[in-house]
Amino acid sequence: xxxxxxxxxxxxxxLRAGSRMDEVLKKHPEAEDELRSLLGISQGLQAxxxxxxxxxxxxxxxxxxxxxPARVQExxxxxxxxxSRPALLRFAAGITVxxxxxxxxVAASSDAVPGNFMYxxxxxxEKMHLIFSVNDKDEAELRITFSERRLAEALKxxxxxxxxxxxxxRQMLEESKQxxxxxxxxxxxxRSYLLSRVGYxxxxxxxxxxxxxxxxxxxxxxxLEPISELxxxxxxxxxxxxxxxxxxxxxxxxxxxxxxxxxxxxLEKDTERTQSMESWMNNCPM
Amino acid sequence: MEMSDANQxxxxxxxxxxxxxxxxxxxxxxxxxxxxxxRFMRYRVGSNLAEDLTGEVIVKIMRSIENQSGRFExxxxxxARNVIIDHxxxxxxxxxxxxxxxxxxxxxxxxxxxxxxxxHMDIQTALEQVSDEHREFLSLKFIQGLDNHEISEITGQNLxxxxxxxxxxxxxxxxxxxxxxxxx
Numbered sequence: 001x002x003x004x005x006x007x008x009x010x011x012x013x014x015l016r017a018g019s020r021m022d023e024v025l026k027k028h029p030e031a032e033d034e035l036r037s038l039l040g041i042s043q044g045l046q047a048x049x050x051x052x053x054x055x056x057x058x059x060x061x062x063x064x065x066x067x068x069p070a071r072v073q074e075x076x077x078x079x080x081x082x083x084s085r086p087a088l089l090r091f092a093a094g095i096t097v098x099x100x101x102x103x104x105x106v107a108a109s110s111d112a113v114p115g116n117f118m119y120x121x122x123x124x125x126e127k128m129h130l131i132f133s134v135n136d137k138d139e140a141e142l143r144i145t146f147s148e149r150r151l152a153e154a155l156k157x158x159x160x161x162x163x164x165x166x167x168x169x170r171q172m173l174e175e176s177k178q179x180x181x182x183x184x185x186x187x188x189x190x191r192s193y194l195l196s197r198v199g200y201x202x203x204x205x206x207x208x209x210x211x212x213x214x215x216x217x218x219x220x221x222x223x224l225e226p227i228s229e230l231x232x233x234x235x236x237x238x239x240x241x242x243x244x245x246x247x248x249x250x251x252x253x254x255x256x257x258x259x260x261x262x263x264x265x266x267l268e269k270d271t272e273r274t275q276s277m278e279s280w281m282n283n284c285p286m
Numbered sequence: 287m288e289m290s291d292a293n294q295x296x297x298x299x300x301x302x303x304x305x306x307x308x309x310x311x312x313x314x315x316x317x318x319x320x321x322x323x324x325r326f327m328r329y330r331v332g333s334n335l336a337e338d339l340t341g342e343v344i345v346k347i348m349r350s351i352e353n354q355s356g357r358f359e360x361x362x363x364x365x366a367r368n369v370i371i372d373h374x375x376x377x378x379x380x381x382x383x384x385x386x387x388x389x390x391x392x393x394x395x396x397x398x399x400x401x402x403x404x405x406h407m408d409i410q411t412a413l414e415q416v417s418d419e420h421r422e423f424l425s426l427k428f429i430q431g432l433d434n435h436e437i438s439e440i441t442g443q444n445l446x447x448x449x450x451x452x453x454x455x456x457x458x459x460x461x462x463x464x465x466x467x468x469x470x
Contacts, residue, residue: 005453009434012452038456041463044409045428051328051336053321061341 004031011035012042113153114165140182140194144201147175151205158212164223169209173227173234173286176201184278199238206235233285241280292318301358304351312351316344319362322430326366329413329425335373342369360439363426367440412462420455427452 002010011024021039025032109125112118126149129142150172154165176198183194209228213221292300297318303311323343327336343366354361413421426432426440434448443451 005449008453008456009449037460038453041409041412041456041459042428045413045424045459046431048329048410048413048429050321051324051333053324058320058337058341058344061337061339 004034007031008035008038011039015039015043111156113156113160113162114168115157115162136182136185137190137194140179140186143175143179143182144194144197147172147179147201147205150175151208155208155212158220164212164216164220164227166223166227169227169231170286172205173231176205176234177284177286180284181281184281195242199242202231202235202238206231230286237280237283237285245280297358301354305354307352312348315351316347319347320344323362323366326363326425326430327370329410329429330370330421331373332414339366339369339373357439359432360436363430363432363436363440367422408463409459412459415462416455416458420451420458423448423451423455424459 007028011028014024015021021036021043024039025035028035109118109121112122126142126146130139150168154168154172157163157165157168179194179198183191183198186194206228209224209231213224213228216224292314297315300311300315300318304315320340324336324340327339327343331339343362346365346369347362350365413424416424422441423437426437427434432440434445437443437448438445441448
């Protein structure tokens with residue numbers, strides 16, 4: 001004879017398979033009351049509501065975990081660059097984005113431009129990545145990428161007949177300025193590298209704007225003029241900074257007039273350079 | 287976003303790629319299981335801690351997926367159990383401490399005119415009052431919807447012990463609910 005534990009287990013399996021409660025109980029009249037109450041509780045447990053996942057909660061919890069001091073075992077794993085905190089944080093950002101938007105949605109948004117219904121998804125994904133950037137170098141790199149994207153979006157909009165999008169081009173300059181700001185906090189080597197990249201980016205963007213201006217109609221030229229003028233000032237400001245601070249200017253065959261100079265690695269010079277950079281940033285055009 | 291609609295074949299594909307440290311596959315896998323882990327944590331340790339401990343589980347998956355072998359879900363729930371155990375052991379905070387506040391809130395809200403909501407609260411409140419061992423079993427079996435074999439793989443108990451635990455855990459729930467006069 002089956003014991004009560006086995007009978008209950010079989011009843012639960014039958015209910016899970018789609019049987020109705022009355023049908024299940026009918027087979028065990030001797031224990032109907034007992035089974036009814038226990039099966040009712042099991043169904044009540046199954047019907048408990050799902051908690052609502054929140055993007056903020058997940059991001060906070062994961063970043064808290066990742067930025068906590070690693071335990072011994074985890075420190076050993078961290079030698080693998082894949083497990084470095086920035087990598088994990090990027091991953092965490094990926095998960096939150098995939099979870100709330102879906103991979104196909106995010107992937108489909110990559111070519112979106114303003115006016116496209118996917119564009120907000122693209123900007124949201126960027127915001128997630130920024131939130132999860134854990135150090136200044138990461139953020140500076142992201143800002144450079146976003147600046148490149150804004151120019152690409154402005155160009156695509158222009159090519160599709162949407163005219164000059166002043167807002168996007170200003171965001172392009174703003175992102176590269178943010179990259180410079182982040183670069184200030186870096187070690188001399190990293191700073192030099194990032195300044196060089198922003199310098200090249202600025203020169204490239206100015207070159208693209210000039211090319212657009214040459215093919216644009218008079219109205220578009222007029223629309224482009226303020227941003228082109230601002231970008232030109234930014235480029236000359238950077239060029240001046242590279243020259244006066246005796247820094248290595250980026251290779252740019254078509255824009256820079258300054259010759260490449262060797263960089264002094266003396267610590268005192270680096271400190272002076274950081275202070276000087278801060279004053280340069282105060283005068284950054286825009 | 288319907289990540290949870292992924293079928294077993296898709297999940298297996300993601301798992302295989304994730305073990306080779308394919309970041310997209312790993313992200314999709316974690317995103318798929320996130321709601322399940324959150325639900326498990328929600329009814330094991332309460333909503334105050336659920337998000338934090340779920341985040342910890344996700345990070346542990348990222349860090350150890352490369353060496354994962356065998357079936358994924360039991361491995362995942364073992365990890366989630368260990369996170370709860372670590373939390374209790376290292377921070378000296380019993381889950382019940384967290385739950386008691388929630389329980390009070392639920393009791394305050396118990397006068398809801400909505401019968402279904404009220405019933406959920408009764409069940410939830412009772413779940414918070416049974417022993418941790420019973421709560422763990424009830425969460426795995428009824429809230430997560432696992433079968434006895436999967437639970438055996440997670441907890442290491444044999445099937446007879448699991449059936450006995452099921453009977454005791456449901457009776458413990460009824461004992462908590464009965465004095466309140468709740469129809470079950």
